Amino acid sequence: MIRVEQYSPAAAKAWDDFVRKSKNGTFLFCRGFMDYHADRFTDASLLFYDDKGLCGLLPASVRDTVVTSHGGLTYGGYVLGDNAVQRTVDEMVRATVAYYRKRGMTRLVIKPVPYIYTRIPAEEELYSLTRLGAVLRYRCVSSALHPTAHPKQRQSRRGGVVRARKSGLRVLRVDDPDSAELRDFYAVLADVLLKRHHVKPVHSYDEMRLLMSRFPDEIKLFVTVSGSRVLAGVWMFVTGEVAHTQYIAVSDDGKRLGAGDLLIDQLISQEYSGKPWFDFGISTEDNGRILNDGLIFEKEGFGARSMCYDTYELDLPEAMKLLEA
Numbered sequence: 001m002i003r004v005e006q007y008s009p010a011a012a013k014a015w016d017d018f019v020r021k022s023k024n025g026t027f028l029f030c031r032g033f034m035d036y037h038a039d040r041f042t043d044a045s046l047l048f049y050d051d052k053g054l055c056g057l058l059p060a061s062v063r064d065t066v067v068t069s070h071g072g073l074t075y076g077g078y079v080l081g082d083n084a085v086q087r088t089v090d091e092m093v094r095a096t097v098a099y100y101r102k103r104g105m106t107r108l109v110i111k112p113v114p115y116i117y118t119r120i121p122a123e124e125e126l127y128s129l130t131r132l133g134a135v136l137r138y139r140c141v142s143s144a145l146h147p148t149a150h151p152k153q154r155q156s157r158r159g160g161v162v163r164a165r166k167s168g169l170r171v172l173r174v175d176d177p178d179s180a181e182l183r184d185f186y187a188v189l190a191d192v193l194l195k196r197h198h199v200k201p202v203h204s205y206d207e208m209r210l211l212m213s214r215f216p217d218e219i220k221l222f223v224t225v226s227g228s229r230v231l232a233g234v235w236m237f238v239t240g241e242v243a244h245t246q247y248i249a250v251s252d253d254g255k256r257l258g259a260g261d262l263l264i265d266q267l268i269s270q271e272y273s274g275k276p277w278f279d280f281g282i283s284t285e286d287n288g289r290i291l292n293d294g295l296i297f298e299k300e301g302f303g304a305r306s307m308c309y310d311t312y313e314l315d316l317p318e319a320m321k322l323l324e325a
Contacts, residue, residue, distance in 0.1 A: 002055075002091040004099045007045035015047070018054055018079065024113045024122035025079040026239040029059050032214045034070065036207060041072045046099065048092050056080050056092050067100055068109040074281075075309060077112040078125045089124035093132065097319045108314040110134070114307060116144060116277040117242050129312055132319040138287040138311040143296060143304035144242075144279040147268050150303035157301045160261025164224070167257045169231065171266045174221040177212035181223050185233035189249035201247065208235070222267060224259040232259035234267070243272035244279040264302055280304050287311070 007015065012031045019025035027033055034043075041061035048056035057079040061071040069076030078092060100108065110129060113122065145151075174181045186205045193199050203211070212219045223233040231254030237244040250260035268278055282288075283296035296306075 001050070002088075002095045003049040004095045005047045005049070007043060007047060011047060014054060015045075015057060018057060018081070021081070022057075022079045023082050023084070023120045024077075024118040025057075026113070026117055027215055027218045028073050028075075028237070029057070029079055030215075033211065034059060034072070036210055036214075037072050041070070044100075045070075046096065048095065050088065055088060056084060058092075058096060062105070065104060065106040066109060067105050067107070069111060073111070075111045075113050075117075077110050080122055080124065082120065084122075084124060086124050086127065090128045090131070093125065093128040094323055097132065097314070097316055097323060101316050101320045106316055108134075108316055108319075109137070110312045110314070112310060112312070114142070114279075114309055116279065116307065117239055119240060126312075129314055132314060132322055134312045134314040134319075136310055137313040140282040140284040140288040140309040140311075141291065141296070141306050142279060142282045142309055143299035144277050144307050145268070145302065145304040147243075147273045147275055147278050151305070153265070153303050154301040157261050157265070160258030161265045162258070164258035164262035167226065169224050169226055169257060169259055169262055171222060171224050171263055173271070174223060175216065177209040179221075180228075181225075181230055181233075182208065182212070182221055184230035185221060185223055185235075185249065188230055188233060188251050188254075189247055192249045192251070222263060222271070224254065224263045226253075226257070226259075231257065232263050234263060236267070236272075238272070238275075241275065242277040242279050243267065243275045245281055248280075268302065278304070279307075282309055 016030045019029045044060040044062035044067050046058040046060065047054060059070045059076050060067050078089065080089065112125060186208065189201055193201060218238050220236045220238060221233060222236065223230045225231065232250040234245050235247040237246045254260060272278055280299040283292045283299065284290060285292060
């Protein structure tokens with residue numbers, strides 16, 4: 001029998017310990033990451049217990065009567081231990097429906113962890129949710145590759161690497177969140193996003209500093225420099241299975257000199273060559289309805305190919321009717 005508890009700060013250590021040993025959790029589910037923007041999201045996370053103890057988590061936030069796993073994260077869904085079998089997860093999902101319906105919630109939105117981030121298969125929730133009527137609501141496309149086995153880079157990407165090396169550009173790893181390189185990278189990033197996309201970075205400069213200090217092993221900054229001038233940079237989120245580019249920014253001078261090409265090539269071929277996956281992130285807008293052709297073209301130029309980030313929705317009143325029947 002599954003027992004459900006609402007998350008409280010007293011459970012933070014148990015929560016983080018479970019995430020670290022789970023089969024599909026990443027550091028994004030640790031409370032130090034989830035709670036950095038707690039002022040913008042009302043937490044509705046759940047912990048699940050069986051007769052042996054803690055057996056699952058659901059990172060979640062709530063707005064009005066809609067529960068989302070999680071509103072502030074790229075992906076969410078149930079975090080499971082190695083021993084979580086289909087029957088266990090069925091019970092977790094049923095318990096979730098009953099718990100949220102009792103509190104007047106009407107809809108559950110789940111963004112499952114993409115399969116490349118899981119240590120072993122972990123799609124039990126997809127069957128459990130669709131069994132109760134969940135539907136695929138949105139599908140975004142990302143681009144990923146195996147660092148040691150992927151299609152050849154396009155000639156334009158290889159040519160950029162050659163230009164960058166001839167120009168004496170260097171790639172540096174930046175570990176210090178108070179470094180000048182992080183300040184300079186953020187300035188390049190903000191300028192690129194404003195000029196080309198008319199948006200601001202999702203993370204503020206102070207949030208970047210905070211998260212790098214909290215997760216020094218998982219969040220890294222790499223920059224391409226000419227002398228001491230930052231021409232390109234990428235903020236990396238590194239999990240057990242995946243090296244993920246959270247932001248890539250290249251200045252106009254950097255584009256001309258191939259600074260971005262050198263940076264990504266070195267990350268794939270050297271820094272993260274031992275990772276099973278290198279994920280460039282999504283190239284879609286408006287919940288996947290719009291494909292940014294130019295953006296995905298650049299990623300595919302390095303040999304990456306498409307994989308999906310999905311969002312499922314479950315009507316809680318209808319699901320409750322099925323359970324009661």
